[in-house]
Amino acid sequence: MPTQTTSRPVAPPSVPEANGASHRFDGVDLQALAQRIGTPLHAYSANAIRQRIGELKAALDGLDAIICYAVKANANLAILQLMAQAGVGADIVSVGELRRALNAGIPAGRIVFSGVGKSADEIAGALNVGILRFNVESLDELHTLQRLAKTQEVTARAAVRINPDVDAQTHAKISTGKSENKFGVSIDEARRWFAGRKQLTHVQLDGLHVHIGSQILSVEPFRLALQRVAAFWRELEQAGHPIASIDVGGGLGVCYREGTDQPVAAADYVAVIREALAGFRGRLLLEPGRYLVAEAGVLLTRVIRVKPGIERSFLILDAAMNDLLRPSLYDAWHDIVPVVDAARPRVTYDVVGPVCETGDTFARARALPECSAGDLLLIKATGAYGTSMASTYNSRPLAAEVLLDQGRYAVVRRRQHFEDMIAGEQPARHWETT
Ligand SMILES: *Cc1c(COP(=O)(O)O)cnc(C)c1O
Numbered sequence: 329m330p331t332q333t334t335s336r337p338v339a340p341p342s343v344p345e346a347n348g349a350s351h352r353f354d355g356v357d358l359q360a361l362a363q364r365i366g367t368p369l370h371a372y373s374a375n376a377i378r379q380r381i382g383e384l385k386a387a388l389d390g391l392d393a394i395i396c397y398a399v400k401a402n403a404n405l406a407i408l409q410l411m412a413q414a415g416v417g418a419d420i421v422s423v424g425e426l427r428r429a430l431n432a433g434i435p436a437g438r439i440v441f442s443g444v445g446k447s448a449d450e451i452a453g454a455l456n457v458g459i460l461r462f463n464v465e466s467l468d469e470l471h472t473l474q475r476l477a478k479t480q481e482v483t484a485r486a487a488v489r490i491n492p493d494v495d496a497q498t499h500a501k502i503s504t505g506k507s508e509n510k511f512g513v514s515i516d517e518a519r520r521w522f523a524g525r526k527q528l529t530h531v532q533l534d535g536l537h538v539h540i541g542s543q544i545l546s547v548e549p550f551r552l553a554l555q556r557v558a559a560f561w562r563e564l565e566q567a568g569h570p571i572a573s574i575d576v577g578g579g580l581g582v583c584y585r586e587g588t589d590q591p592v593a594a595a596d597y598v599a600v601i602r603e604a605l606a607g608f609r610g611r612l613l614l615e616p617g618r619y620l621v622a623e624a625g626v627l628l629t630r631v632i633r634v635k636p637g638i639e640r641s642f643l644i645l646d647a648a649m650n651d652l653l654r655p656s657l658y659d660a661w662h663d664i665v666p667v668v669d670a671a672r673p674r675v676t677y678d679v680v681g682p683v684c685e686t687g688d689t690f691a692r693a694r695a696l697p698e699c700s701a702g703d704l705l706l707i708k709a710t711g712a713y714g715t716s717m718a719s720t721y722n723s724r725p726l727a728a729e730v731l732l733d734q735g736r737y738a739v740v741r742r743r744q745h746f747e748d749m750i751a752g753e754q755p756a757r758h759w760e761t762t
Pocket residue numbers: 398400401419442443539541542543577578579580615616617618619712
C-alpha cells in the first residue's frame with residue numbers, strides 16, 4: 329500500500345510533447361489503446377485509485393475508521409474489486425449496488441446503506457445478508473426497519489442521518505445538507521428518535537450520519553457540519569444514549585479544472601474530522617466516492633468532424649452526454665486535452681456530442697489546439713459519475729471501459745452490443761387485461 333500523502337499521486341494526462349510523442353496514463357499508450365478498443369472509451373488508472381485510498385488511509389492513521397466507498401460514483405465490478413482488495417467497504421443506495429459490492433468481494437460487514445427511498449424489499453434484502461449499518465433518513469423508514477428486523481428475528485444497526493442545515497457551497501443539484509433538501513432529519517427530530525429508542529426492540533440506534541453534498545472544495549462546510557454533529561453526540565451521551573459510530577459521509581472535491589479547482593488534501597480533511605470529533609471513542613465511517621475515482625478516469629473520444637458556426641466552430645465528438653452527463657446536468661467543467669501536436673495554433677470551439685440536444689455540450693468557447701476529423705481527445709477526471717450515470721439515449725451503446733495498471737490494460741466492460749441494448753424489449757404481441 330503506497331503511503332504518499334501528496335494529493336496528486338499519479339500524474340494526470342497532460343498535453344503531449346510538441347513532437348507528438350505518445351501519451352501515457354498509468355503506463356499505457358492512450359493513442360494505441362484507442363486504436364485497439366475504439367472510442368468512446370472510459371479508461372481508469374488502478375494505481376491512481378490505489379494511491380488515493382493510500383492517502384486517505386495514511387491520513388486516518390491511528391483512528392478507528394473504515395472507508396466505505398460510495399458505489400454510485402463508479403459501480404464497475406473491477407473498480408469495486410480494487411476497493412475490496414484494499415480493504416475498503418461500500419456505501420450503497422440500492423439493492424443493485426449491494427449485489428455488485430458483494431459480487432466484487434466486499435464483505436457485508438463493511439457495507440452501509442444510505443438513501444431516502446429504501447423500499448421494504450431492499451431493507452429486507454440488506455438485513456438478510458447482515459450489512460454493517462443502515463443510515464436511516466425518516467421515521468417511516470425507521471419503523472419499517474424495526475418491523476422487518478423483527479420478522480427476520482435479527483437486530484439491525486442503525487444511524488440517523490442528520491440534516492445539519494449547512495451550505496456545502498457547491499452546485500445546488502449536489503447539495504444535500506440544507507434543511508430544504510430531501511435528505512436526513514433535523515437534530516430536533518433525531519432527538520425524539522433517541523428518546524423513543526426503547527420501543528425499538530430490533531433496531532440498535534447508536535450511530536450518527538451526515539453527508540452534506542458533493543464536490544466540496546473547502547474544509548469549512550465539513551467543519552460546521554461536524555461541529556453540529558459533535559454537539560449532538562455529546563448531548564446524546566449525556567442523556568444516556570451511547571454513540572458507537574459517526575459516519576461523516578463523502579463529498580471531498582477533486583480537480584476538474586487545472587489551475588482553478590484547489591481540492592482539500594486528505595490530511596487537511598481528516599484533521600478537521602479529528603478536531604471536530606475529538607474525544608469520540610467510537611468508530612468513524614467515511615463515504616468518499618468522487619475523491620477515490622474521479623481523477624483516475626479519462627474519457628477517450630475522437631473528433632467526428634469540425635463544423636463551422638456563426639459564433640465559432642463546433643468540434644463534434646463521438647462521445648456524448650449519454651457517456652458523460654455532468655456537463656449537461658450540472659454545467660460541470662472538464663478539462664479537455666487533444667492528443668495532438670501542441671504546437672498547432674489555438675482555436676476556440678464549442679465541444680459537442682452527436683446527441684440531438686443542445687445540452688449535449690462538453691464545453692463552450694474552449695480554446696484548444698486546432699483539431700480535425702479523427703483526432704483523439706481526452707476528457708479528464710471522468711472516473712466518477714461518468715459511466716454510473718450513462719444511458720443509451722439516442723440508442724447509443726454504452727461505451728467500453730478499461731482498467732489500466734502499470735503499462736497493462738484489461739477490458740472491464742465490453743462495448744455494449746446492439747442486441748444487449750434491445751434485450752427485454754419486444755413487440756406488443758401478448759395482450760392481457762388487469
Ligand atoms: C453520493 C454520496 C456519497 C459520496 O459522495 P462523493 O461526493 O462522491 O464523495 C457519500 N454518502 C452518501 C450518503 C451519498 O449519497
